[in-house]
């Protein structure tokens with residue numbers, strides 16, 4: 001074989017290898033893009049974590065925005081059901097334990113929607129292509145759910161235990177407790193320390209209360225006492 005033919009064989013094999021690699025990379029890209037963009041346009045039954053009662057209800061959902069009704073509390077809430085394009089996260093305010101999640105979702109018209117969500121959740125996975133639900137209640141994003149791996153996180157500004165006990169974030173008692181947190185507790189160092197500790201222990205406790213509803217009664221007894229003493233102080 002002459003040098004020229006050897007060289008040309010070598011070059012052709014190289015080109016073939018490059019084109020094969022290029023082809024595989026392109027195929028992977030196309031497949032992942034297809035996974036992100038393809039979403040069943042027909043309604044599918046989805047287990048939705050309800051932002052009103054924090055329980056799960058099954059709804060027939062189509063991609064995009066829908067208004068749903070909590071069958072337990074009879075209140076309406078909105079959801080955005082979409083594929084994930086990307087997710088970023090960074091730490092929130094110092095010592096707050098809050099993480100700020102930036103989630104980019106693809107709407108059915110292929111435009112993108114950026115959702116900023118603050119949560120105490122330390123580990124929340126959401127990869128490109130996963131289907132996600134953002135549940136809004138009273139205009140605020142309360143829950144972000146990964147339907148692909150069945151994981152969800154709750155917004156950081158909830159009173160978890162109180163919401164679990166009184167059944168709603170908007171119950172009068174929860175409102176009184178929230179006002180106490182924001183007006184009294186947040187103004188002192190000791191109070192802020194209390195708030196921080198409360199947010200560490202309360203999400204798992206609230207989850208326990210949902211699993212063992214019989215424990216809600218004693219928890220409600222304690223919270224009722226606190227609420228009524230707050231009311232007495234306010235009236236003085």
Ligand SMILES: [Zn+2]
Pocket residue numbers: 050051052053054055057070071072073
């Ligand atoms: Zn509900």
